Amino acid sequence: MPHPSSQATGPGRLLEPDRLRRRFPGQLGWLAARFQTGVPAGFALTVAVLTLAACAWSLGSLTFSVVHHINSARFDPRVLSFFAGHRTSWLTSVAKALSWLGSGFVLWPVVIAAGVGLWWWRRQWLPAVLPALSLAGAGAWCVLTKVLVGRPRPPARDWLGAFDGWSYPSQHAAQALATWGMLALMVMAGRSLRTRTLLMTGAALIAFVVGLTRLYLAAHWMTDVLAGWALAGVWGCLLIISYLFAQQVAAATTEREARPAVRRRVA
DSSP, X not given: OOOHHHHHTSTXXXXXXXXHHHHSHHHHHHHHHXXXXXXXXXXXXXXXXXXXXXXXXXXXXXXXXXXXXXXXXXXXXXXXXXXXXXXXXXXXXXXXXXXXXXXHHHXXXXXXXXXXXXXXXXXXXXXXXXXXXXXXHHXXXXXXXXXXXXXXXXXGGGOSSOOOSOOSSOHHHHHHHHHHHHHHHHHTTTOOHXXXXXXXXXXXXXXXXXXXXXXXXTSSOHHHHHHHXXXXXXXXXXXXXXXXXXXXXXXXHHHHHXXXXXXXXXX
16 A cells, blocks of 8 residues: 555645646746846836735724724823933934924925936936925825824923924824935936945935934824824835836837837848
């Protein structure tokens, strides 16, 4: 009688890689294309879609927690007390200065100047306007969400500055990540891996610092800042996905237009 292990590992029980390729050519080809680098609809699109899903889930979870005062929202008073208990005069000055990196008063001149520079460098209108679209969308979605959720800010006695409006989500945190992140993505085209890593790390660091300053200044609760980052991630990924599809369409159009010219030369 054959040993059970020999039956489990026999050719009738296992599908070898070549048999998988023959049986599921379309599915495996599609999967391989999702991890292909150097093409718009490849690995970059896969990362953008997965990031979009993660940020959307995070934003939904945070909003549910804030509205119902459960889960992560329960830690907001503790985080506020921690920052309020570790304030110094010099750190307050630094926090107030760095917080401007998430303000529209600073970011709009930056994206306008960057848009002009990107147009001059790449001669393409979409990379030039994407940073401005990212900033405008992040700000608009934050304003809409603030009105819908209607969450009050932390107690005024803890404020280090003058703040108004609703608290959730943090518009400074959202605008910082949306703007600096999109600028880094547009500038990294054609750069080395080291340069791209430095650009994205710098953008993430700026957004992180801006979020911390909003907590230190008691302008927002912790979940406000986290939701601001998540909202920026959702909006930024939607823009990047649209940008990648636009590149894919442009590449396909260029390829179709090139075929008749090649045929005429051959003829």
